[in-house]
Amino acid sequence: MEKNSDKKHPGGVSRRDFIKGMGTGALGTAVLPPLLGQTIATRKGRVPVYDKKTITLTVNGKKASLTVEPNETLLDVLRDRLDLTGAKKVCDRGECGGCTVLLDGAPVYACMYLAIRADGKAVKTVEGLAEGEKLHPVQEAFIEKDGYQCGFCTPGFLMTTSAFLEKNPAPSLDEIKQALSGNLCRCGNYAKIYGAVDTAARKMRGA
Amino acid sequence: MNAKDYMAEARGQAAKPQGPVKAAAAKPAAPPPEAKAPEYRHIGKPTRRIDGREVVTGRAAYTQDIKLRDMLIGKILRSPHAAAEVLSIDLAPALALPGVFAALKLAESKVRYAGQQVAAVAAVDERTAEKALSRINVEYKTLPYVVDWEKARDASAPQVRDGKGNVEKFNEYSRGDVEKGFAEADVVVERTYRTAFEIHNPAETHGSVAYWEGDHLVVYDSTQNVHGVRDGLARALKVPAANVTVIKKYMGGGFGSKLGLNEQTVAAANLARETRRPVKILLSRRDNAVCVGYRPSSLQTYKVGAKKDGSLTAFSLVNYASGGVGAGDEVSEPVVDIYKCPNCKVEEFTVFTNTGASRATRAPGHTQGALGLEGVMDELAAALDMDPLELRKKNYSTRNLGDTGLPYSTKGLDTCYELGAKAIGWERRNRKPGDGSGPVRRGIGVATSIWFGAGVPGTLADVVLYPDMSVEVVCGTQDLGTGTRTHMAVVAAETLGLEPKDITVKLGNSDYPWAPLSGGSLTTPSVAPAVRDAALKAVDRLKAVAAARLKVAADDVAMGDRKFFAKSAPEKTVAFADVYRDLRRETPFHGERTGYPGDAYAFNTFGAHFAEVEVNVETGRIRVLRYAAAHDSGQIINKLTAESQVVGAVTQGLSAGLFEERVMDDTTGNPVNPNLRDYKIATSLDIPEITPIFVDVVDTRLNNLGAKGLGEPPRIPSSAAIANAVYNAIGVHVREIPMTPQRVLAALKRKGAGS
Numbered sequence: 014m015e016k017n018s019d020k021k022h023p024g025g026v027s028r029r030d031f032i033k034g035m036g037t038g039a040l041g042t043a044v045l046p047p048l049l050g051q052t053i054a055t056r057k058g059r060v061p062v063y064d065k066k067t068i069t070l071t072v073n074g075k076k077a078s079l080t081v082e083p084n085e086t087l088l089d090v091l092r093d094r095l096d097l098t099g100a101k102k103v104c105d106r107g108e109c110g111g112c113t114v115l116l117d118g119a120p121v122y123a124c125m126y127l128a129i130r131a132d133g134k135a136v137k138t139v140e141g142l143a144e145g146e147k148l149h150p151v152q153e154a155f156i157e158k159d160g161y162q163c164g165f166c167t168p169g170f171l172m173t174t175s176a177f178l179e180k181n182p183a184p185s186l187d188e189i190k191q192a193l194s195g196n197l198c199r200c201g202n203y204a205k206i207y208g209a210v211d212t213a214a215r216k217m218r219g220a
Numbered sequence: 221m222n223a224k225d226y227m228a229e230a231r232g233q234a235a236k237p238q239g240p241v242k243a244a245a246a247k248p249a250a251p252p253p254e255a256k257a258p259e260y261r262h263i264g265k266p267t268r269r270i271d272g273r274e275v276v277t278g279r280a281a282y283t284q285d286i287k288l289r290d291m292l293i294g295k296i297l298r299s300p301h302a303a304a305e306v307l308s309i310d311l312a313p314a315l316a317l318p319g320v321f322a323a324l325k326l327a328e329s330k331v332r333y334a335g336q337q338v339a340a341v342a343a344v345d346e347r348t349a350e351k352a353l354s355r356i357n358v359e360y361k362t363l364p365y366v367v368d369w370e371k372a373r374d375a376s377a378p379q380v381r382d383g384k385g386n387v388e389k390f391n392e393y394s395r396g397d398v399e400k401g402f403a404e405a406d407v408v409v410e411r412t413y414r415t416a417f418e419i420h421n422p423a424e425t426h427g428s429v430a431y432w433e434g435d436h437l438v439v440y441d442s443t444q445n446v447h448g449v450r451d452g453l454a455r456a457l458k459v460p461a462a463n464v465t466v467i468k469k470y471m472g473g474g475f476g477s478k479l480g481l482n483e484q485t486v487a488a489a490n491l492a493r494e495t496r497r498p499v500k501i502l503l504s505r506r507d508n509a510v511c512v513g514y515r516p517s518s519l520q521t522y523k524v525g526a527k528k529d530g531s532l533t534a535f536s537l538v539n540y541a542s543g544g545v546g547a548g549d550e551v552s553e554p555v556v557d558i559y560k561c562p563n564c565k566v567e568e569f570t571v572f573t574n575t576g577a578s579r580a581t582r583a584p585g586h587t588q589g590a591l592g593l594e595g596v597m598d599e600l601a602a603a604l605d606m607d608p609l610e611l612r613k614k615n616y617s618t619r620n621l622g623d624t625g626l627p628y629s630t631k632g633l634d635t636c637y638e639l640g641a642k643a644i645g646w647e648r649r650n651r652k653p654g655d656g657s658g659p660v661r662r663g664i665g666v667a668t669s670i671w672f673g674a675g676v677p678g679t680l681a682d683v684v685l686y687p688d689m690s691v692e693v694v695c696g697t698q699d700l701g702t703g704t705r706t707h708m709a710v711v712a713a714e715t716l717g718l719e720p721k722d723i724t725v726k727l728g729n730s731d732y733p734w735a736p737l738s739g740g741s742l743t744t745p746s747v748a749p750a751v752r753d754a755a756l757k758a759v760d761r762l763k764a765v766a767a768a769r770l771k772v773a774a775d776d777v778a779m780g781d782r783k784f785f786a787k788s789a790p791e792k793t794v795a796f797a798d799v800y801r802d803l804r805r806e807t808p809f810h811g812e813r814t815g816y817p818g819d820a821y822a823f824n825t826f827g828a829h830f831a832e833v834e835v836n837v838e839t840g841r842i843r844v845l846r847y848a849a850a851h852d853s854g855q856i857i858n859k860l861t862a863e864s865q866v867v868g869a870v871t872q873g874l875s876a877g878l879f880e881e882r883v884m885d886d887t888t889g890n891p892v893n894p895n896l897r898d899y900k901i902a903t904s905l906d907i908p909e910i911t912p913i914f915v916d917v918v919d920t921r922l923n924n925l926g927a928k929g930l931g932e933p934p935r936i937p938s939s940a941a942i943a944n945a946v947y948n949a950i951g952v953h954v955r956e957i958p959m960t961p962q963r964v965l966a967a968l969k970r971k972g973a974g975s
Binding site (some may be wrong): 100155157165189 | 268269272273275276277278279280281282284285287421422423424425470471472473475502504505700701702703860861863864865867868869870871872875895896897901902903904905907908909910
């Protein structure tokens with residue numbers, strides 16, 4: 014699970030709020046235009062300053078090209094631009110995992126991931142988990158074991174679980190608990206979710 | 221909806237005046253009080269949710285996912301000040317911004333809490349709407365405020381309400397003579413317990429999408445109450461209720477915070493009216509901590525007297541609750557009701573502060589009350605040197621109001637005690653609290669639940685049969701994730717001799733037949749009997765049609781294996797498909813929930829929870845190791861989703877017991893933890909093995925299925941059972957939730973000091 018830090022600066026503006034606000038806020042208007050097309054120095058070397066950028070994503074197996082602002086999150090692009098509303102906006106700041114999608118097979122919080130960073134990558138959302146009408150074993154198991162209640166956090170749990178079971182096909186209960194600890198279920202159905210993950214693992218192993 | 225209305229609804233009183241109910245009450249059925257559970261094919265068995273595929277594929281449309289053509293995004297500007305006069309609001313700079321379609325003033329002359337709505341805008345997208353909010357000029361004159369409820373009790377504290385004090389008595393109750401009762405007691409124990417402000421924080425924040433079709437308003441709302449929101453909107457917008465439709469397809473949790481009309485729904489409807497375009501307003505996670513309620517705090521002082529043998533002689537309770545600018549919760553229902561005690565006196569006060577109003581939170585008042593009452597019962601047991609479970613059994617009541625009121629129609633609490641104790645291994649507990657040694661101590665605790673859950677007579681549902689053998693069940697109720705859709709299918713399928721997957725369920729729309737709000741654990745006992753009633757009528761019609769085909773009398777017709785047959789000549793059969801085809805058009809059957817002779821019996825739900833914990837006395841950290849939850853909620857409709865209700869409620873109780881607390885900042889008047897990082901809720905790492913147990917006590921007096929509610933009962937004793945287990949482990953009751961390591965260590969210090 015990619016963990017993005019959201020530490021508050023002493024002035025009370027988080028790094029992420031700052032980046033999100035740059036495109037449209039007064040600061041952005043004042044600072045950005047002279048730098049557009051240039052590069053600026055960062056700890057990781059010089060990076061280009063974009064206004065808008067055209068990115069190409071492979072979303073659930075299909076190529077999508079679209080022009081995004083540098084401050085748009087992957088979650089907003091998926092939900093608002095590509096009409097993939099399976100990933101949910103629950104906390105919008107990397108605290109709950111409700112927006113978890115797979116990026117080149119690894120789970121990320123889409124609300125904390127800028128869309129421009131996903132350029133050229135493969136994105137899998139809950140809409141891409143089933144093959145046609147055939148549900149993924151993880152989806153089947155969550156229905157069988159009643160691994161959810163309201164279902165709002167479920168897409169995130171399903172994506173985390175599917176990636177986890179690829180890496181660990183026969184997990185122990187403690188490993189399941191660890192793997193899911195970045196996803197919150199407010200209905201509190203964790204005890205049922207463990208059973209669903211275990212059942213999914215068995216199905217995937219063909220056991 | 222305020223707590224008082226909610227509790228009336230929970231007790232099943234709201235719909236009492238309705239016509240047909242009276243007729244039913246006039247001749248109460250008198251079946252045997254505890255009928256044995258009938259043999260069913262689906263009811264009471266585990267059934268997978270019929271909407272599972274929608275949810276796990278991401279196709280289920282929640283209010284957050286609704287997107288309509290030309291839809292605008294609305295945003296609400298909120299007061300940063302806990303108390304201020306609003307001198308002026310200038311919307312012009314916002315309206316001048318390209319992409320902004322409308323702006324509204326929402327604040328009246330004063331704001332009384334930080335987060336109160338001030339103005340709203342509708343714009344072409346979220347960013348433009350946010351920018352527009354920042355352009356609105358509001359001139360405030362800040363006023364003194366108080367957000368700390370204990371400081372608000374001082375006479376010198378700023379007054380939250382103009383010209384009225386901050387402390388107000390809102391409940392008192394008395395029976396018998398408590399002074400006499402305490403004088404007769406061999407042992408008297410007096411203790412004070414505290415509970416914190418808990419935020420509902422449903423996964424889906426509150427949100428609405430509103431649009432107008434001519435003079436008809438349509439609203440998608442994340443709500444527990446489509447009919448209530450419809451009526452509220454009609455009043456707020458001054459339009460006929462018949463011209464308003466409220467739709468809730470799927471919702472991401474509510475827990476009581478979505479029972480009534482929300483301000484953002486009214487704002488969306490008004491902005492939609494002005495712009496003639498659909499308007500969507502979603503609240504932010506932060507909004508959930510400031511303006512859509514929370515569970516009120518409590519400070520409960522109990523005094524209890526008992527004879528040496530454990531029989532209770534008197535109870536008194538004084539409670540101070542705080543619900544911000546709203547009301548506190550009554551926490552006294554458990555102490556008034558559950559244990560046999562002739563003398564009881566209660567006084568409850570609410571303390572007003574400059575924070576948003578509280579709202580009903582899953583089992584309002586009862587969870588707080590259980591923490592205090594069950595805590596003092598355990599401390600009394602220790603003072604009497606008695607087994608805490610024996611003390612509870614010693615004072616077991618069969619009538620409400622402490623054995624002085626109406627007889628309980630059914631009460632399976634004794635079985636709950638028995639099965640729960642067996643499941644946890646009650647005999648393994650410390651004989652005396654704190655008997656163990658070493659840095660990590662184990663303990664086992666018990667706590668009791670009483671709740672309403674009788675449902676609301678007058679609830680309506682339709683079963684519609686189609687000539688192609690499809691079956692539709694329609695009811696204007698809500699599925700909050702509790703599994704209502706599947707319950708409706710289970711009951712219809714059971715009655716019609718079909719499978720749950722054969723049934724098409726329609727709910728979550730105020731144009732459908734009336735059902736009450738989904739709160740108070742009343743959905744299943746209201747809706748399931750109405751569906752049963754409609755389906756039984758449908759079966760009667762089908763049998764009559766089959767009788768004509770079979771050329772026998774209708775009462776000679778039986779069904780099985782998707783066929784009707786003559787009982788007198790079983791070889792004479794006709795397939796379901798032929799009989800449905802003979803209906804020739806879709807045929808509706810209207811069902812109603814009746815029953816409920818509430819003047820002769822008390823109808824309640826019961827439960828007993830048992831927790832085993834481990835406490836590190838050096839770090840103060842608590843781990844819950846094992847948990848058993850036994851419930852009498854009458855006939856269970858779907859065992860699979862019923863188990864989820866219990867598991868979820870136990871988890872929420874664990875979360876509140878160990879982690880959850882909204883903290884207000886005195887210096888800004890705002891919460892310091894309005895998010896999911898600093899407001900801690902339980903994660904997968906905190907959850908023990910949980911064993912749900914259902915004792916099948918079918919209450920046939922109550923309704924045609926003997927079903928009662930289950931949503932709230934398992935939430936009631938879950939923090940309390942853990943607190944009592946901690947007491948059993950370390951020999952001192954923490955007496956305050958959440959039981960943070962700091963509070964556990966403070967309690968141990970108190971024990972060391974011998975108090």
